[in-house]
Amino acid sequence: MAITLEGDVPIDSVASPPSRLDIAGDRTFRGLTYVFSWMTIFLVLYIVYEIAGKAFPAIQEYGFGFVTGTTWDANRGEFGVFPEIWGTLYSSILALMLGGFFGVSIAIFLTQDFLPPKLEVVFKNIVELLAAIPSVVYGLWGIYVVIPALRPTANWVHEHLGWIPFFETSLSGPGMLPAAMVLSIMILPTISAVSRDALCSVPHRLKEAAFGLGATRWEAILGVILPTSATGIFGALVLGFGRALGETMALAMLVGNSNQVSLSLFSPANTLAALLANNFPEAGKLEEGVLMYAALILMAITLLVNLVGTAIMNRAQRRLSGGER
Amino acid sequence: MIMTNTLDSSIVAEPNTNGKNVVIDCKIRNLYYGKFRAVRDSHIPVEEGQVTAFIGPSGCGKSTALRCLNRMNDLVRGFRFDGHVHFRGKDIYHRNVDPVAVRRYIGMVFQQPNPFAMSIYNNVAFGLRLNRVKDDIPERVESALRGAALWDEVKDKLKNSGLSLSGGQQQRLCIARAIATEPTVLLMDEPCSALDPIATRRIEELMTELKEKYTIAVVTHNLQQAQRVADKTAFMYVDTSDGGRTGYLVEYEDTGQLFEDPKEEYTKQYIRGEFS
Numbered sequence: 001m002a003i004t005l006e007g008d009v010p011i012d013s014v015a016s017p018p019s020r021l022d023i024a025g026d027r028t029f030r031g032l033t034y035v036f037s038w039m040t041i042f043l044v045l046y047i048v049y050e051i052a053g054k055a056f057p058a059i060q061e062y063g064f065g066f067v068t069g070t071t072w073d074a075n076r077g078e079f080g081v082f083p084e085i086w087g088t089l090y091s092s093i094l095a096l097m098l099g100g101f102f103g104v105s106i107a108i109f110l111t112q113d114f115l116p117p118k119l120e121v122v123f124k125n126i127v128e129l130l131a132a133i134p135s136v137v138y139g140l141w142g143i144y145v146v147i148p149a150l151r152p153t154a155n156w157v158h159e160h161l162g163w164i165p166f167f168e169t170s171l172s173g174p175g176m177l178p179a180a181m182v183l184s185i186m187i188l189p190t191i192s193a194v195s196r197d198a199l200c201s202v203p204h205r206l207k208e209a210a211f212g213l214g215a216t217r218w219e220a221i222l223g224v225i226l227p228t229s230a231t232g233i234f235g236a237l238v239l240g241f242g243r244a245l246g247e248t249m250a251l252a253m254l255v256g257n258s259n260q261v262s263l264s265l266f267s268p269a270n271t272l273a274a275l276l277a278n279n280f281p282e283a284g285k286l287e288e289g290v291l292m293y294a295a296l297i298l299m300a301i302t303l304l305v306n307l308v309g310t311a312i313m314n315r316a317q318r319r320l321s322g323g324e325r
Numbered sequence: 326m327i328m329t330n331t332l333d334s335s336i337v338a339e340p341n342t343n344g345k346n347v348v349i350d351c352k353i354r355n356l357y358y359g360k361f362r363a364v365r366d367s368h369i370p371v372e373e374g375q376v377t378a379f380i381g382p383s384g385c386g387k388s389t390a391l392r393c394l395n396r397m398n399d400l401v402r403g404f405r406f407d408g409h410v411h412f413r414g415k416d417i418y419h420r421n422v423d424p425v426a427v428r429r430y431i432g433m434v435f436q437q438p439n440p441f442a443m444s445i446y447n448n449v450a451f452g453l454r455l456n457r458v459k460d461d462i463p464e465r466v467e468s469a470l471r472g473a474a475l476w477d478e479v480k481d482k483l484k485n486s487g488l489s490l491s492g493g494q495q496q497r498l499c500i501a502r503a504i505a506t507e508p509t510v511l512l513m514d515e516p517c518s519a520l521d522p523i524a525t526r527r528i529e530e531l532m533t534e535l536k537e538k539y540t541i542a543v544v545t546h547n548l549q550q551a552q553r554v555a556d557k558t559a560f561m562y563v564d565t566s567d568g569g570r571t572g573y574l575v576e577y578e579d580t581g582q583l584f585e586d587p588k589e590e591y592t593k594q595y596i597r598g599e600f601s
Contacts, residue, residue: 113402205439211400213452213502214429223451228442 048299055296058289066293072259072275074282079290081297083259087269088301091180091255092244094265099184099244100237103191107233110192111199112221124196131189139253142182143174147254150178154266171266174256179269182250187240194239198232199225231316238309245302248273272298346373348510348540349394349431350411356389359403363389367574369559371510371542376532378555378580379544382600385561386572387544388514394542395431395512396424413509429456432508436515438495440487440502445470445479448487448498452506465505472538473501474531493524500531504539511535513543517550529554548584548596555580560592 005017018026058066062079069080106127110120154171161167171177202225210220226233256268257278272294283291349371356364364386371377371394379387389398396417398404409416417427432452440448449466458465466483470476475497479490487498496516503511513532517525532541532554545551551558559577563570576583576592587593594600 117402203439205435205437206441208397208400208435209439209441209499209502210451212395212397212428212433212435213455213506214425214427214432215455216425219455223455224441 051292051296051299055289055292058286058293061286062290062293066290067297070259070261074279074284074287077286079287081272081275081294083261084270084272084275084294085297085301086261087176087255088245088271088273088298090269091176091183091251091271092241094176094180095183095187095244096237096241097184098181099187099191099240102184103188103236103240104195104233106188106192107195107199107236108221108226111196112217112225124193127192128189130185131193135186135247135249136253138182138186139250142178142250142254146178146182147171147173147175150181158266165263166265169262169264169267172268174254174268175266176255176262176269177265179251179255180265182254183244183247186247186250187243190243191236191240194236195229195233198229198236201232202228231313234316235309235313238305238313241309242302242305245305246273246298248277252277272301347371348373348413349542350409351390351394352408352410353390353393353406354408355405356386356393356398356407357403357405358401362569362571364561364572365564367559367561367572369574369577371540372557373540374536375556376536376541376543376554377557377559378551379542379559379561380546380548380551380595381561381572381575382563382595383546384570384572385563387559387561389572390561391512391514391542391544394510395428395433397428397433399424429506430508431510431512432503432506434496434499434503434511434513434516437519438492438499440490440495440498442486442488444484445487445490445498446483449501449505452502456506458506469501469505470498472504472535473497474527474534475501491524493520493527496520496524496528497531500528500535504535508539510540510542513541515544515546518546525550552580552584558583560587560589560595562591562595 005011058079062069066080067085068082069078070082071078071080073079106123109115110124110127115123151171154167154177158167158170206224206228207220210224215223251271252274255271255274257270257274258268259270260267262269276291276295276298279287280291347370351367351369351371353364353367353369355362355366367386367390369377369379369390379391381387392398393406393410398406406418408418410418412427412431416422417424441451443451446466449469450462453462453465467476467480470479475494478494479485479498482489487495490498496519500511500516517528520528529550532543535541536556543551543554556579557577558580560575560583561572562575564573565571576587576589578587583592584596587596
């Protein structure tokens with residue numbers, strides 16, 4: 001029981017201690033938030049546990065050779081996901097380079113007074129609408145529009161610059177380049193929205209300081225505004241990269257689903273997510289475990305990217321906000 | 326130099342410059358932010374090698390007037406300026422003049438210390454790099470930091486972030502950053518209002534030292550500060566007669582004269598602390 005402040009002499013005031021009901025409500029609310037946050041953590045752990053459990057027979061059977069193997073043949077029971085790991089990373093890195101460049105450029109364009117404020121909002125909403133288009137629609141658009149549009153140019157480049165490893169095959173249909181291009185459009189809204197927030201959070205007084213020293217607009221952007229928001233923009237890139245790694249439907253439709261390890265932008269390839277989407281319907285008991293193993297690897301890659309990204313951001317943040325460089 | 330007044334008689338006070346060399350001659354006829362008329366009819370000369378203080382109640386347009394002197398107001402959407410600002414005889418608002426160039430000769434220190442999120446050294450070198458200075462950058466950084474009375478405190482930690490310094494040190498870092506490129510005039514917009522009394526005193530001492538090399542214009546809401554540091558003082562007030570809040574110059578005088586024997590009734594009342 002709480003000690004009453006009034007003691008022997010009553011306090012003459014409208015102030016009163018919180019009622020039992022207030023206290024009970026407060027406790028209930030706090031209890032609920034505890035339960036829900038623990039449930040989220042528990043759910044993640046449970047999913048990992050289940051997948052790892054299902055994957056366990058396959059892990060025992062194939063071991064580390066699964067990661068380095070390059071054939072996937074269910075009939076002969078040979079499984080290896082090296083081409084898929086390669087394709088996942090390659091397509092995501094390409095998408096990150098394209099989407100990152102355009103996403104950050106758009107974010108700069110929309111925050112540094114290049115446009116009247118009303119137009120800025122319109123542009124921002126249009127870019128964010130890109131996130132509302134379903135993945136499968138992107139896939140269809142890629143198949144019927146992007147690939148036919150790319151093919152003549154791609155094949156011309158292959159003919160004339162075929163000695164460069166990036167162009168060593170011709171583009172006959174689905175392949176790495178159309179997949180990466182569509183993927184870059186899909187991660188563009190994430191990158192531009194998060195970079196935009198980072199750029200907006202640069203204090204106005206820093207911009208004033210740069211302009212006050214006689215910086216041109218570009219000198220202010222490149223010399224002060226971008227470096228100040230660098231951690232936030234890096235965060236946007238990590239988020240975008242994470243999305244690209246896990247993106248499934250559009251890639252399953254566009255990447256060609258072919259187990260190859262090639263630098264060529266025009267060659268068909270495969271990704272872990274596309275592999276899972278394409279193979280689960282006919283999976284037998286053994287293959288199910290193998291797919292779970294592949295899923296575990298995909299989760300591990302995404303987790304690693306996020307951990308490394310967060311670690312780099314924390315370090316940069318500390319360095320920016322004072323102390324040793 | 327004798328001022329020739331090209332404005333009509335609506336100028337309230339005609340400045341007395343005692344024949345000193347005027348570096349910046351600022352005549353604001355009208356200054357608008359969108360539809361809002363912020364300042365009208367103010368003629369404020371800034372004399373060479375002197376500290377000129379802008380004082381007045383809040384909202385009187387003293388910061389706005391100061392920011393006219395290096396075209397910082399151009400960054401505000403809807404800003405319109407009617408009048409002229411002559412810097413060494415040339416109108417900085419002429420349409421062929423690049424505001425960026427103006428700001429390289431007329432530097433600025435702001436109300437909130439605003440060092441960049443980079444090392445102390447790079448903060449000071451920033452302006453030098455903008456001006457494509459190639460030679461003696463370390464020496465220039467050192468002399469700017471000495472000029473801002475900060476060198477002894479930071480000489481062993483030039484690589485630390487500028488943000489790791491205390492508020493007063495950050496403001497002196499901003500002063501060092503501004504004087505590194507040797508501007509002709511240094512504008513200071515309430516440079517001490519975010520600082521404690523000791524840091525304030527140091528900045529004031531610094532202003533007195535800096536005026537040996539630079540012409541200074543300072544906005545302050547602190548009357549004692551104006552009396553301590555300024556040679557000339559411009560008192561501005563708010564005119565609410567037409568329904569708006571338009572600032573204008575009431576009186577411009579030698580600081581001693583203005584505080585001991587103000588000519589205008591508003592100045593007298595303000596100095597006596599009857600409104601703020």
